[in-house]
Amino acid sequence: FLDDKGQKISKSSGNGISIDEWLTYASTESLSYFMYQKPKTAKRLFFDVIPRAMDEYHQQLRAYAGQSADQQLANPVYHIHEGDVPASDMVVPFSMLLNLASVAGAEEKDALWGYIRRYAPEASPEANPQLDQAAGYAVRYYNDFVKPEKTFRAPTDQERAAMADLAEAFGSAEVALDQIARKNKMMGNDEPLPEADFADGDFLQSVVFAVGKNHGFDNLRDWFKALYEVLLGQSQGPRFGSFAALYGVQETRDLIAKGLAGDLS
Template sequence: MSTLRDAAMNSKAWPFEEARRVLKRYEKAPPEKGYVLFETGYGPSGLPHIGTFGEVARTSMIKRAFELISDIPTKLLCFSDDMDGMRKVPENVPQQDLLTENLQRPLTSVPDPFGEFPSFGDHNNAMLRRFLDTFGFEYEFASATEYYKAGKFDAILLLALERYDAIMKIMLRSLREERRATYSCFLPIHPETGRVLYVPMKSVDPVAGTITFDDEDGREWTLPVTGGNVKLQWKPDFGARWAALDVDFEMYGKDHAANTPIYGGICKVLGGRGPENFTYELFLDENGEKISKSKGNGLSIDEWLTYASTESLSYFMYLKPKTAKRMHFDVIPKAVDEYHQQLRAFETQTEAQQLDNPVWHIHGGDVPQSKMVVPFSMLLNLASVAGATEKDALWGFIKRYAPDATPETHPDLDQAAGFAVRYFNDFVAPSRVFRAPTEGERAALADLVTALKTPEAALAAIAKKNADMGNDEPLPEADFGSDEFLQSVVFAVGKNNGFENLRTWFQALYETLLGASQGPRFGGFIALYGVNETIDLIERALAGEFAR
């Protein structure tokens, strides 16, 4: 452990860098509360989107890294701001009129439009927890409504009353002039309508623990700030929660970055020490727009898991958190294949290298072995040429390529085969565009057919390429079914037909045979699909069956 811990203390992997910052907070003494608190915040104003998952996944990675470099206990708290008033109706949920009638009420007081939970906030909280449980996160869930109503924030609310002027001074500096006139850090819940009121305070009484205000109809009310009668505006709420819970780490998107001094300043006013922060770049949809819960744009967690494994999504979340990334369906195949590449690399790496490998952070060091003997991208192409509608259709080809593989011995491959068929039929098939080969490409394709018909013809193609290139190396052994030999044949045929840039040759294969501009390592594809089947595929393309 000491050697591994030493390596972790020097690792440049971003979770370890963040973990070391958190550890530095307690270089003199451990936390009085007995543990280091990692927190994530969630606004349940709409169905949970994939960015919410990413926040929990990344925080969990930092928490795991911390647990390797320190013996201080840890806790991850997923906090839902479900007492916030519903400011607008999400576009992707039913019963829009019902929700419109309940605007400005706390989310846990808004009826559930799906009719499954006591409130809309409870519904969205349950969806978040189901998603997080799918990934096996170790976390505690916290509801703002429960915390406010149970009195867990009473002490900090009374302190906020006492230090009201100091909090308002911080907030008013950040507001436009017209907003300052009506702003208050306290949001009362109207005793009759149950709506969250955005009204100025007529007076605050720290001794009595109350606030006095006029509602929208001009009626005066006095309410205690305790017991769930009042909540804090979201920016003061951020800082107050940090102080109340003694939060040690919280990350959020760059849209919060400008507010960090406000959150931290209010936390300090309330006697707390601000946590370590990590600002990540935002997720974008296919149009480059920020993913939004209310719009429901971009990928949902369920959508990703329809086409790929949970681990592939965690891998995507690990990559470059400070770089904006498109979250659309076309990123899935690459994430799947790269995840398995990292699994295979992990087995041969040193301890220090393993700590820098994303899969260590995904699995907390308990890294499984990859059984993906066929890349996901290759399975997609196989589904394409085989016209597969069920994964069993792919297994006939897989077993010929890898005779020892079975769905039982290779469960990740079996799962990926099912995902590949589904992904192909939903996304690839509708957008495939085949083109007819040019005259030069027709000649090359015909030569490839000839070269694939016999080992002698294949070796002859390689020999011609070697002679033209002045290469006197001996010919490879004619292992006619192997990826490497078949790749050499395809390479040789391209060179023999004047393709100086072989990328152009391979692109021609993809566009004429697979209906795509990108594709697999073609020798591996032939080995998987079958030599005779590939010959038939090429001959059908030459006969004009694909291009319309």
């Protein structure tokens, strides 16, 4: 195994993670999935690969049922589960659970379930045991690795104006649709406006996208990075519309207000 710099993992130097450490923060199946990839190649085993491995494993579980026999045989989960492949009950991706734990400052997984139930009312720890287990892993991972590294920054003038408009758009269907209409006109797009649905991550993402374009972010990656750094204290983050749908639109508006006031730490 190699660490994130491609060096062999050494207990004495403390670089990388051990198998036991992986299993503290993610499922056995996610580790099996990670190991299955290019089995003859030295693996870079470090903490940042855990969320991706968890999410990719469940993506493969969801894909399995709709695949042909040949595709199923080529799917890593067929071999991980020796042909008896379970369904995924992860209605929220692991990476999203991590960001939810971060913004909620969660110490226990129960703190995440309040948001999960509102987002997916039929979900429960009993009906979604994989999700419940992942929520526990996410809280542990957040407290040990994300929380100590969180660093918030103040927004630039451009970012401040855009975030203020985003908060306003998240509070009004009329304002949200106007942002999308302005973006469409600027881009020469005459497609009809979507229906305003503040519980839908895709609609919220379209609003975030429109606000960024309307405020002159030619590279939208800079806009999303600003949201992550100002509001989450990290340089990478989730698909922001999906995050807002899970966290709650009003809660996201409150988060933006705190970020603009410099009250996040």
